[in-house]
Amino acid sequence: xxxxxxxxxxxxxxxxxxxxxxxxxxxxxxxxxxxxxxxxxxxxxxxxxxxxxxxxxxxxxxxxxxxxxxxxxxxxxxxxxxxxxxxxxxxxxxxxxxxxxxxxxxxxxxxxxxxxxxxxxxxxxxxxxxxxxxxxxxxxxxxxxxxxxxxxx
Amino acid sequence: xxxxxxxxxxxxxxxxxxxxxxxxxxxxxxxxxxxxxxxxxxxxxxxxxxxxxxxxxxxxxx
Numbered sequence: 001x002x003x004x005x006x007x008x009x010x011x012x013x014x015x016x017x018x019x020x021x022x023x024x025x026x027x028x029x030x031x032x033x034x035x036x037x038x039x040x041x042x043x044x045x046x047x048x049x050x051x052x053x054x055x056x057x058x059x060x061x062x063x064x065x066x067x068x069x070x071x072x073x074x075x076x077x078x079x080x081x082x083x084x085x086x087x088x089x090x091x092x093x094x095x096x097x098x099x100x101x102x103x104x105x106x107x108x109x110x111x112x113x114x115x116x117x118x119x120x121x122x123x124x125x126x127x128x129x130x131x132x133x134x135x136x137x138x139x140x141x142x143x144x145x146x147x148x149x150x151x152x153x
Numbered sequence: 154x155x156x157x158x159x160x161x162x163x164x165x166x167x168x169x170x171x172x173x174x175x176x177x178x179x180x181x182x183x184x185x186x187x188x189x190x191x192x193x194x195x196x197x198x199x200x201x202x203x204x205x206x207x208x209x210x211x212x213x214x215x
Contacts (some may be wrong), residue, residue, distance in 0.1 A: 013174035
Protein backbone atom coordinates (compact mmCIF):
# COMPACT_ATOMS: atom_id res chain seq x y z
CA UNK A 1 0.00 0.00 0.00
CA UNK A 2 1.31 3.42 -0.95
CA UNK A 3 1.48 6.46 1.17
CA UNK A 4 -0.81 9.19 -0.11
CA UNK A 5 0.04 12.11 2.15
CA UNK A 6 2.31 14.52 0.25
CA UNK A 7 1.80 17.77 2.06
CA UNK A 8 2.67 17.50 5.76
CA UNK A 9 1.05 20.85 6.57
CA UNK A 10 -2.33 20.05 5.06
CA UNK A 11 -3.23 17.46 7.68
CA UNK A 12 -4.44 18.14 11.17
CA UNK A 13 -5.59 14.95 12.83
CA UNK A 14 -7.61 14.52 16.02
CA UNK A 15 -4.51 14.53 18.24
CA UNK A 16 -3.18 17.75 16.67
CA UNK A 17 -6.59 19.37 17.09
CA UNK A 18 -6.78 18.24 20.71
CA UNK A 19 -3.36 19.68 21.53
CA UNK A 20 -4.06 22.89 19.60
CA UNK A 21 -7.39 23.22 21.43
CA UNK A 22 -5.78 22.81 24.84
CA UNK A 23 -3.07 25.37 24.08
CA UNK A 24 -5.59 27.83 22.68
CA UNK A 25 -7.78 27.51 25.79
CA UNK A 26 -4.83 28.23 28.07
CA UNK A 27 -3.68 31.18 25.93
CA UNK A 28 -7.23 32.53 25.73
CA UNK A 29 -7.64 32.35 29.50
CA UNK A 30 -4.29 34.08 30.05
CA UNK A 31 -5.30 36.83 27.62
CA UNK A 32 -8.65 37.32 29.33
CA UNK A 33 -7.00 37.39 32.77
CA UNK A 34 -4.40 39.88 31.56
CA UNK A 35 -7.09 42.11 30.05
CA UNK A 36 -9.13 41.93 33.25
CA UNK A 37 -6.01 42.82 35.22
CA UNK A 38 -5.36 45.81 32.97
CA UNK A 39 -8.96 47.03 33.40
CA UNK A 40 -8.78 46.70 37.20
CA UNK A 41 -5.40 48.43 37.28
CA UNK A 42 -6.66 51.31 35.19
CA UNK A 43 -9.80 51.68 37.30
CA UNK A 44 -8.42 51.22 40.76
CA UNK A 45 -4.79 52.29 40.57
CA UNK A 46 -4.77 54.91 37.83
CA UNK A 47 -8.31 56.05 38.69
CA UNK A 48 -9.36 56.19 35.04
CA UNK A 49 -12.97 56.64 34.05
CA UNK A 50 -14.92 54.16 31.93
CA UNK A 51 -14.44 56.37 28.86
CA UNK A 52 -10.68 55.91 29.13
CA UNK A 53 -10.83 52.16 28.68
CA UNK A 54 -14.21 51.56 27.12
CA UNK A 55 -12.73 49.74 24.11
CA UNK A 56 -11.23 47.12 26.43
CA UNK A 57 -14.34 46.97 28.60
CA UNK A 58 -16.66 46.47 25.61
CA UNK A 59 -14.36 43.80 24.19
CA UNK A 60 -14.25 41.98 27.53
CA UNK A 61 -18.00 42.21 28.01
CA UNK A 62 -18.83 40.75 24.60
CA UNK A 63 -16.08 38.19 24.93
CA UNK A 64 -17.36 36.91 28.27
CA UNK A 65 -20.96 37.09 27.12
CA UNK A 66 -20.38 35.00 24.01
CA UNK A 67 -17.93 32.65 25.74
CA UNK A 68 -20.44 31.66 28.42
CA UNK A 69 -23.29 31.56 25.88
CA UNK A 70 -21.29 29.26 23.60
CA UNK A 71 -20.34 27.01 26.53
CA UNK A 72 -24.00 26.75 27.46
CA UNK A 73 -25.25 26.32 23.90
CA UNK A 74 -22.79 23.60 22.91
CA UNK A 75 -23.22 21.73 26.18
CA UNK A 76 -19.76 22.27 27.65
CA UNK A 77 -21.52 23.59 30.73
CA UNK A 78 -24.60 21.56 31.44
CA UNK A 79 -27.52 23.23 33.18
CA UNK A 80 -29.77 20.43 34.41
CA UNK A 81 -32.64 22.33 35.96
CA UNK A 82 -33.42 25.98 35.54
CA UNK A 83 -35.29 26.72 38.75
CA UNK A 84 -36.52 30.24 39.40
CA UNK A 85 -35.10 30.06 42.91
CA UNK A 86 -31.56 29.31 41.76
CA UNK A 87 -31.73 31.90 38.95
CA UNK A 88 -32.85 34.55 41.45
CA UNK A 89 -30.11 33.49 43.86
CA UNK A 90 -27.47 33.87 41.14
CA UNK A 91 -28.95 37.23 40.17
CA UNK A 92 -28.84 38.54 43.73
CA UNK A 93 -25.30 37.29 44.29
CA UNK A 94 -24.18 38.98 41.06
CA UNK A 95 -25.84 42.31 41.82
CA UNK A 96 -24.52 42.19 45.38
CA UNK A 97 -20.97 41.66 44.12
CA UNK A 98 -21.41 44.29 41.39
CA UNK A 99 -22.74 46.83 43.87
CA UNK A 100 -20.00 46.07 46.34
CA UNK A 101 -17.36 46.50 43.65
CA UNK A 102 -18.89 49.79 42.48
CA UNK A 103 -19.11 51.08 46.02
CA UNK A 104 -15.50 50.11 46.73
CA UNK A 105 -14.32 51.59 43.45
CA UNK A 106 -15.83 55.03 44.05
CA UNK A 107 -15.99 55.36 47.82
CA UNK A 108 -13.01 53.36 49.07
CA UNK A 109 -10.36 53.64 46.38
CA UNK A 110 -11.01 57.31 45.68
CA UNK A 111 -11.00 60.30 47.94
CA UNK A 112 -13.89 62.03 46.17
CA UNK A 113 -16.62 59.48 46.89
CA UNK A 114 -20.06 59.48 45.28
CA UNK A 115 -23.24 60.51 47.05
CA UNK A 116 -25.93 57.88 47.61
CA UNK A 117 -28.02 59.33 44.75
CA UNK A 118 -25.09 59.05 42.34
CA UNK A 119 -24.32 55.56 43.61
CA UNK A 120 -27.95 54.52 43.24
CA UNK A 121 -27.86 55.55 39.55
CA UNK A 122 -24.90 53.24 39.04
CA UNK A 123 -26.54 50.43 41.02
CA UNK A 124 -29.66 50.61 38.84
CA UNK A 125 -27.46 50.22 35.79
CA UNK A 126 -25.83 47.15 37.38
CA UNK A 127 -29.24 45.60 38.15
CA UNK A 128 -30.44 46.10 34.56
CA UNK A 129 -27.24 44.90 32.85
CA UNK A 130 -26.97 41.86 35.16
CA UNK A 131 -30.58 41.00 34.38
CA UNK A 132 -29.96 41.25 30.65
CA UNK A 133 -26.79 39.12 30.86
CA UNK A 134 -28.53 36.47 32.97
CA UNK A 135 -31.48 36.43 30.56
CA UNK A 136 -29.03 35.97 27.70
CA UNK A 137 -27.42 32.99 29.47
CA UNK A 138 -30.79 31.41 30.29
CA UNK A 139 -31.88 31.78 26.67
CA UNK A 140 -28.72 30.11 25.37
CA UNK A 141 -28.86 27.27 27.88
CA UNK A 142 -32.48 26.59 26.84
CA UNK A 143 -31.54 26.75 23.15
CA UNK A 144 -28.56 24.48 23.80
CA UNK A 145 -30.68 21.94 25.60
CA UNK A 146 -33.23 21.96 22.77
CA UNK A 147 -30.45 21.53 20.20
CA UNK A 148 -29.03 18.56 22.08
CA UNK A 149 -32.44 16.91 22.48
CA UNK A 150 -32.98 17.28 18.73
CA UNK A 151 -29.57 15.74 18.02
CA UNK A 152 -30.35 12.78 20.28
CA UNK A 153 -33.71 12.25 18.55
CA UNK B 154 -1.42 -2.86 17.10
CA UNK B 155 2.23 -2.79 16.07
CA UNK B 156 2.11 -6.54 15.46
CA UNK B 157 -1.00 -6.25 13.29
CA UNK B 158 0.61 -3.43 11.32
CA UNK B 159 3.82 -5.37 10.68
CA UNK B 160 1.77 -8.44 9.72
CA UNK B 161 0.17 -6.27 7.03
CA UNK B 162 3.63 -5.05 6.02
CA UNK B 163 2.74 -1.42 6.60
CA UNK B 164 5.00 1.28 7.91
CA UNK B 165 3.69 3.75 10.48
CA UNK B 166 3.56 6.42 7.77
CA UNK B 167 1.54 4.19 5.43
CA UNK B 168 -0.94 3.26 8.14
CA UNK B 169 -1.16 6.92 9.12
CA UNK B 170 -1.96 7.93 5.55
CA UNK B 171 -4.56 5.22 5.18
CA UNK B 172 -6.23 6.30 8.42
CA UNK B 173 -5.87 9.99 7.61
CA UNK B 174 -3.76 10.87 10.66
CA UNK B 175 -0.13 11.79 11.20
CA UNK B 176 2.67 9.27 11.70
CA UNK B 177 3.28 10.65 15.18
CA UNK B 178 -0.27 9.81 16.19
CA UNK B 179 0.17 6.18 15.10
CA UNK B 180 3.49 6.03 16.93
CA UNK B 181 2.01 7.41 20.13
CA UNK B 182 -0.95 5.00 19.97
CA UNK B 183 1.46 2.09 19.58
CA UNK B 184 3.45 3.30 22.58
CA UNK B 185 0.25 3.68 24.58
CA UNK B 186 0.81 7.40 25.04
CA UNK B 187 -2.26 8.62 23.20
CA UNK B 188 -5.84 7.43 23.57
CA UNK B 189 -7.47 7.61 20.13
CA UNK B 190 -11.16 8.35 19.67
CA UNK B 191 -13.46 5.46 18.91
CA UNK B 192 -13.78 6.68 15.31
CA UNK B 193 -10.02 6.47 14.82
CA UNK B 194 -9.89 3.04 16.52
CA UNK B 195 -12.49 1.79 14.06
CA UNK B 196 -10.59 3.26 11.09
CA UNK B 197 -7.36 1.59 12.23
CA UNK B 198 -9.10 -1.73 12.88
CA UNK B 199 -10.74 -1.68 9.42
CA UNK B 200 -7.46 -0.80 7.74
CA UNK B 201 -5.64 -3.64 9.50
CA UNK B 202 -8.56 -6.11 9.02
CA UNK B 203 -8.82 -6.66 12.76
CA UNK B 204 -11.52 -6.20 15.37
CA UNK B 205 -11.36 -3.55 18.06
CA UNK B 206 -10.86 -6.33 20.61
CA UNK B 207 -7.87 -7.69 18.70
CA UNK B 208 -6.16 -4.33 18.66
CA UNK B 209 -7.17 -2.51 21.80
CA UNK B 210 -8.40 -4.97 24.39
CA UNK B 211 -5.83 -5.55 27.07
CA UNK B 212 -6.42 -9.07 28.41
CA UNK B 213 -4.03 -8.49 31.31
CA UNK B 214 -6.05 -5.58 32.71
CA UNK B 215 -9.43 -7.29 32.54
